[in-house]
Amino acid sequence: xxxxxxxxxxxxxxxxxxxxxxxxxxxxxxxxxxxxxxxxxxxxxxxxxxxxxxxxxxxxxxxxxxxxxxxxxxxxxxxxxxxxxxxxxxxxxxxxxxxxxxxxxxxxxxxxxxxxxxxxxxxxxxxxxxxxxxxxxxxxxxxxxxxxxxxxxxxxxxxxxxxxxxxxxxxxxxxxxxxxxxxxxxxxxxxxxxxxxxxxxxxxxxxxxxxxxxxxxxxxxxxxxxxxxxxxxxxxxxxxxxxxxxxxxxxxxxxxxxxxxxxxxxxxxxxxxxxxxxxxxxxxxxxxxxxxxxxxxxxxxxxxxxxxxxxxxxxxxxxxxxxxxxxxxxxxxxxxxxxxxxxxxxxxxxxxxxxxxxxxxxxxxxxxxxxxxxxxxxxxxxxxxxxxxxxxxxxxxxxxxxxxxxxxxxxxxxxxxxxxxxxxxxxxxxxxxxxxxxxxxxxxxxxxxxxxxxxxxxxxxxxxxxxxxxxxxxxxxxxxxxxxxxxxxxxxxxxxxxxxxxxxxxxxxxxxxxxxxxxxxxxxxxxxxxxxxxxxxxxxxxxxxxxxxxxxxxxxxxxxxxxxxxxxxxxxxxxxxxxxxxxxxxxxxxxxxxxxxxxxxxxxxxxxxxxxxxxxxxxxxxxxxxxxxxxxxxxxxxxxxxxxxxxxxxxxxxxxxxxxxxxxxxxxxxxxxxxxxxxxxxxxxxxxxxxxxxxxxxxxxxxxxxxxxxxxxxxxxxxxxxxxxxxxxxxxxxxxxxxxxxxxxxxxxxxxxxxxxxxxxxxxxxxxxxxxxxxxxxxxxxxxxxxxxxxxxxxxxxxxxxxxxxxxxxxxxxxxxxxxxxxxxxxxxxxxxxxxxxxxxxxxxxxxxxxxxxxxx
Numbered sequence: 001x002x003x004x005x006x007x008x009x010x011x012x013x014x015x016x017x018x019x020x021x022x023x024x025x026x027x028x029x030x031x032x033x034x035x036x037x038x039x040x041x042x043x044x045x046x047x048x049x050x051x052x053x054x055x056x057x058x059x060x061x062x063x064x065x066x067x068x069x070x071x072x073x074x075x076x077x078x079x080x081x082x083x084x085x086x087x088x089x090x091x092x093x094x095x096x097x098x099x100x101x102x103x104x105x106x107x108x109x110x111x112x113x114x115x116x117x118x119x120x121x122x123x124x125x126x127x128x129x130x131x132x133x134x135x136x137x138x139x140x141x142x143x144x145x146x147x148x149x150x151x152x153x154x155x156x157x158x159x160x161x162x163x164x165x166x167x168x169x170x171x172x173x174x175x176x177x178x179x180x181x182x183x184x185x186x187x188x189x190x191x192x193x194x195x196x197x198x199x200x201x202x203x204x205x206x207x208x209x210x211x212x213x214x215x216x217x218x219x220x221x222x223x224x225x226x227x228x229x230x231x232x233x234x235x236x237x238x239x240x241x242x243x244x245x246x247x248x249x250x251x252x253x254x255x256x257x258x259x260x261x262x263x264x265x266x267x268x269x270x271x272x273x274x275x276x277x278x279x280x281x282x283x284x285x286x287x288x289x290x291x292x293x294x295x296x297x298x299x300x301x302x303x304x305x306x307x308x309x310x311x312x313x314x315x316x317x318x319x320x321x322x323x324x325x326x327x328x329x330x331x332x333x334x335x336x337x338x339x340x341x342x343x344x345x346x347x348x349x350x351x352x353x354x355x356x357x358x359x360x361x362x363x364x365x366x367x368x369x370x371x372x373x374x375x376x377x378x379x380x381x382x383x384x385x386x387x388x389x390x391x392x393x394x395x396x397x398x399x400x401x402x403x404x405x406x407x408x409x410x411x412x413x414x415x416x417x418x419x420x421x422x423x424x425x426x427x428x429x430x431x432x433x434x435x436x437x438x439x440x441x442x443x444x445x446x447x448x449x450x451x452x453x454x455x456x457x458x459x460x461x462x463x464x465x466x467x468x469x470x471x472x473x474x475x476x477x478x479x480x481x482x483x484x485x486x487x488x489x490x491x492x493x494x495x496x497x498x499x500x501x502x503x504x505x506x507x508x509x510x511x512x513x514x515x516x517x518x519x520x521x522x523x524x525x526x527x528x529x530x531x532x533x534x535x536x537x538x539x540x541x542x543x544x545x546x547x548x549x550x551x552x553x554x555x556x557x558x559x560x561x562x563x564x565x566x567x568x569x570x571x572x573x574x575x576x577x578x579x580x581x582x583x584x585x586x587x588x589x590x591x592x593x594x595x596x597x598x599x600x601x602x603x604x605x606x607x608x609x610x611x612x613x614x615x616x617x618x619x620x621x622x623x624x625x626x627x628x629x630x631x632x633x634x635x636x637x638x639x640x641x642x643x644x645x646x647x648x649x650x651x652x653x654x655x656x657x658x659x660x661x662x663x664x665x666x667x668x669x670x671x672x673x674x675x676x677x678x679x680x681x682x683x684x685x686x687x688x689x690x691x692x693x694x695x696x697x698x699x700x701x702x703x704x705x706x707x708x709x710x711x712x713x714x715x716x717x718x719x720x721x722x723x724x725x726x727x728x729x730x731x732x733x734x735x736x737x738x739x740x741x742x743x744x745x746x747x748x749x750x751x752x753x754x755x756x757x758x759x760x761x762x763x764x765x766x767x768x769x770x771x772x773x774x775x776x777x778x779x780x781x782x783x784x785x786x787x788x789x790x791x792x793x794x795x796x797x798x799x800x801x802x803x804x805x806x807x808x809x810x811x812x813x814x815x816x817x818x819x820x821x822x823x824x825x826x827x828x829x830x831x832x833x834x835x836x837x838x839x840x841x842x843x844x845x846x847x848x849x850x851x852x853x854x855x856x857x
Contacts, residue, residue, distance in 0.1 A: 001710045002727050002741050004703035004782075005228075005327055006214070006342040008221045011136070013337045014129035015154035020084040020122040021069070027082060029114040033106055049082070051273045052102055052115075054256065057181040058275035059098045059282050060090045061250030063153050064181070067146040071134065073628070085146050087153060089124050094282055096120055101281035105274040129154070139218040139733030140671045152211035153183040155224050155334075159209075160185055162333050166325055168764045175763065177209070180244060180252040185209040188244075188252065191233075191298065192762050194313045194773045203313030204233040204298060207762070209326075212700045215670040216342070217786050218735020223342055227700055228318045228326060230762065230777070232306045235296035237269050239307040245287060246301045257304075319757020319777035320707070320747075324719040327706045342703050344727035344739040346710065349800045351724040351740070351807040355540035358528040358811075361398045363538040365419050370537035370594035372607040373453035377413065378422045378530065379445065379493070382459040383430045386503045391457060394523040395422055423448065430459055433477045438487035445491060453609055455534045456488050456495040457527065486833040489616035494609050494831075496530035498523060532811035532824075533831070535608035537593050541820065542585070544808045545801060551651040553583040553805075555821025556639060556679060557829060558660040561621055563839050575621025576635050577832075579825040580642050581608070584650075595824060598642045605645060612828050620834040627663040636664050636677070643680055651689045653793075654679050655802060655822045658696035658786070667788050668694050673735065674788040689791035693802050696784040697817045705741040705780035718758040721747075722780060726803050728796075738785040738799035740806065745814050747778040754778070783817060 035044035049066040056064040068080040090098075099116040129151055132143045156179055163174035177185035187207040195202040210227040234240050237259070245253040256272045269289050270276070276286040290300040306312060331341055359367045368376055378395070382388045392406035398416045399406065406422075408414035413421040429441045448454055462479040481497055488495045499522065557580070563573040580598040582605060597611030598604075601618065605611075625635040646652065656679060662668040666676030680690040696702050711720035722741035730736040746754050756769070757777030765773060785802050787795040805819035816823045829835060 002344045003706045003709050004342045006223045006225045006703035008223050008340040010337050011130035014151050016126050016128055017150050018086050018089050019125045022082040026118045054273040055102045055275050055278045059278050062087045063183050065146050085150050097282050098278050101278050136220045139220050142671045148213040151213045156183050156211050164329050166763050173763050178252050180254040182254045196313045205314045206231050217670050217737045218731040218733045230318050232312050234304040234306045236292045240304040243302050243304045315774050315776040317777035320719045320779050321758050322761045323706050344729045347726045347728050349726040353808050356813045359538045365417050367536040367538040368419050370592045371535040375452040376420050377452045377454050379456045380424045381427045383428050384500050387459040387500050390523045394527050435478050438484050454493045455530050456493050458497050460497040461500045482833045489613045492613045494533040494612050496526050498526040528811050535595050544804050547585050549651050550585050551653050553821050554654045555581045555825045556656045557825035575623050576625035577621045579828050581821045581825045583821045616832050620832045632664050653691045655693050655819050658694045659698040678789050691791040691793050692789040693798050694786045702782050702784045705782050740803045741780050741782040744778045
C-alpha cells in the first residue's frame with residue numbers, strides 16, 4: 001500500500017468563510033476602469049481582480065481573493081456577480097480607504113471612487129463552505145472557483161496551530177509555521193543556512209507548505225493535497241519577483257514586486273498593485289526596502305525568493321523523511337472531524353523492464369526496419385578531433401569488431417551494418433562565436449540526398465556559463481543549436497547534439513599500467529537518442545506487452561505556447577502545439593513495431609523521422625487553436641480528422657495527458673468523467689473499439705507518494721520506497737484509478753548523497769554531513785492512470801499497458817512519465833527550434849503570380 005500527502009476530509013471539516021457578495025454593477029464599474037498596455041507591447045488591459053485583492057491583503061494582513069461567483073468558467077468575468085472572500089471581516093473604514101486609494105492609483109490620480117461604495121454596500125456573510133458543494137452524491141463534487149482556495153486557507157490555519165515535531169536525536173525540534181497571505185505555511189523562524197568559500201557566499205532557505213483542494217476520479221469527498229517545498233532566499237535584489245514581509249501582526253505578506261530606477265539611476269524594488277501606496281493611505285507604515293547587504297544577512301523584515309534556477313549554496317527539495325514526518329503530523333493533528341489519508345493498494349501486476357540500454361548490434365537492422373527506409377546514414381558533423389574520436393569509438397560497438405576503433409575517412413560512407421552507415425564531415429563553422437548562415441554551410445550535404453534516411457550527430461561547444469575571460473571581454477558566444485537544427489530540418493534531417501569535452505590529461509607515470517578508459521556515457525546516450533529520433537524500434541516493447549489484436553497505440557500531446565515575435569500585439573497571441581503519434585503494433589516477430597506521426601501539412605501519417613523534420617520546418621503551433629471556447633472546438637475537430645486517417649480496420653488505444661486535454665474533451669474531467677466528449681467519439685463502431693486512457697502527472701493534482709507502508713522497513717527512519725507494481729484505488733461510487741510510484745534515479749544512486757533526504761531532514765542533518773545540503777533532495781514521484789472509455793477491454797489491463805509502456809521505455813534506462821506514444825510526441829515538441837522560445841519567421845510560399853512577376857523583371 002502506498003500512502004500519500006493527500007487527505008480526504010468530510011464537508012463538515014470545510015469550515016466557514018467571510019464573504020462580501022457583489023452584484024453585477026460591481027463588474028460594470030470595473031469595466032469602466034482605464035486600460036493600459038504591458039511591457040511587451042500587448043493590447044491594452046484592465047487591471048485584473050487579483051490586483052485589488054493583493055492590495056487588500058497587504059492592508060489587512062490576511063488572505064483575500066476577488067473572483068466571479070460562478071460554478072462554470074464565465075464567458076465574461078465582469079458580467080458575472082463577484083465575491084470578495086477573506087478569513088475575517090475587514091474594518092469598514094480601512095476597506096473603503098484601501099479600495100478608494102487603489103482605484104485612484106489605477107486612474108492615475110482621478111478620484112472617481114466608483115468601487116468602494118459598492119463594496120461598502122455588500123452585506124458581510126459568514127456561510128459554511130459546505131453549502132456551496134454540489135454533485136457529491138454522484139462522486140463528482142464541484143464548487144465555485146474561489147471555494148478551492150478558501151478551503152485550503154481553513155485547513156492551513158488549523159494545521160498552523162500546532163508546531164511540527166521533527167525528531168532530532170533524543171528530543172524533537174518543534175517547527176512553528178506562519179501563514180502568508182496566499183494561504184501557505186512558512187517556517188519563518190527556522191531558516192536553513194549554509195556558507196561556501198568558492199565563491200564566498202552564504203545561502204538561506206525556508207520550508208514552505210502549499211495546499212491545494214483537489215478532486216479524485218469518482219470520489220464524493222474533496223481531498224487536500226499538501227505540497228512541501230524548500231524555498232531558497234535571494235541575497236540580492238536582482239531579478240527578484242516575490243517577497244515575504246513580517247509586519248508584526250497577522251499573516252506574513254506575500255507580495256509581488258517589480259524594479260524601477262530611482263533618482264540616482266539605481267535599480268530599486270517596489271510593491272506591485274500599489275500595495276505600499278494603499279498601506280500608507282490607510283495610515284500604516286510600509287517597511288523600508290533593505291539594501292542588498294540587509295537582504296543577504298536576513299536582518300530586516302523582508303525576505304525575497306530566488307527568481308529562478310540559479311546557482312545557490314543550498315539544493316532543492318525537502319526529502320522523503322520530511323514528507324513522512326509531515327504526513328504523520330497531519331493525521332495526528334486534524335482529528336475532529338477525522339480526515340482520511342489517500343492510499344493506493346497493490347495489485348497483482350508487476351512492472352518489468354527486461355531490456356535496458358541502447359539497441360543491441362544484433363537487433364539493429366531489425367529495429368531499423370521500423371524507420372520504413374531501406375538504408376540509414378548517420379552524418380557526424382564535428383570540428384574537434386576529440387569529438388570525432390568519441391563518436392567513432394561509440395559507433396564501433398555496432399561493427400563486427402566492437403573492441404577496435406572505427407577506421408574511416410571523412411566524406412565517405414562507412415558501413416556499420418548491412419543497412420546502417422556513418423559519414424564524417426568536419427564543419428569549422430561550429431566554432432564560430434557569432435551567427436552562421438547554415439543553409440550555405442550545409443549545402444555540401446545536398447549530395448547525400450540519395451534515397452537514404454539521414455540523421456545528423458552534431459558537435460556543440462556552446463556553454464550557458466561563459467568563461468571568466470569571455471565575461472571580462474563582454475563576449476557572448478552564440479548558441480548555434482536552434483538555427484542549425486532548423487537548417488537540418490529544411491533538408492529533411494533530424495539531429496542530436498553532443499557537447500564537446502576537452503582531451504583527457506595524459507598519465508605522467510610512464511610505468512603505470514594501462515587503465516581502461518571509462519565509458520563515455522554522454523556519447524552513448526546521444527547516439528541512443530539519435531536512434532530514437534530516426535524511429536528505431538526493437539522488440540523491447542512487444543516483450544512486455546500482450547496485444548494479440550494488433551491495436552494502434554496513439555498519443556495526443558497538446559501544449560499551449562505564447563507567440564513571441566516582438567511584434568505589437570504578439571504577446572497576446574497564443575498557439576496550440578498539437579502532436580499525434582501512432583505506435584503500430586504487430587504480432588509478427590518478423591515485423592517490428594513502428595512509429596508514425598501526423599503531418600498537419602500533408603494530412604497524412606508519416607514515419608517518425610520524416611514527420612519530425614516536416615514539423616520542425618514550420619511554426620510550432622496552430623494559430624486560433626486554444627484550450628477553451630472556439631479554440632478548443634477547432635483543436636478537437638482537427639485532431640478528430642487526423643484520427644480518421646488511421647487504418648479503419650485496426651483497434652485504437654488512445655493515450656492522452658489529462659491536464660493538457662481535459663478542456664478540449666470534457667469527458668476527461670473528474671466532474672464529467674466518462675460522460676463528456678472524448679477523443680475518437682466518432683470512430684467507435686461495433687467492430688472497431690476505440691479505448692481512451694488518461695495519464696495525469698500534474699504537480700499538485702496527483703497525490704504525492706509518502707512511503708510503501710506494506711514494506712518491512714530496513715531502517716526505522718527511511719520511508720520504504722514504492723515497488724514496481726501497479727497500484728489502484730476504488731471509490732464508493734465504483735470508479736477505479738490506478739497509480740504507479742517510483743524513486744528517482746538520483747535517489748537510488750550516488751551513494752548516501754542520493755537518498756540522504758530519506759534518513760535526515762534539512763533541520764537535522766549532522767554537522768559532518770552539512771556539505772550534502774547543496775544537493776537536491778528527491779522525493780518519490782507518481783503517475784495516475786484512469787480509463788474513461790474501455791471500449792470492451794478490461795480497464796485494469798489498459799491501465800497495466802499504460803504503466804508498462806512507462807516502465808519499459810523505448811530509449812531510456814529508467815521509467816518515463818508518459819507511455820511511449822505520448823513520450824515520443826512530447827520529445828518532438830521539445831526538439832522544435834521554437835520550443836519555449838522566440839517564434840521564427842517562416843518564409844511565405846512562392847505562388848505562381850510571384851514567380852511570373854519575378855520572371856518578368
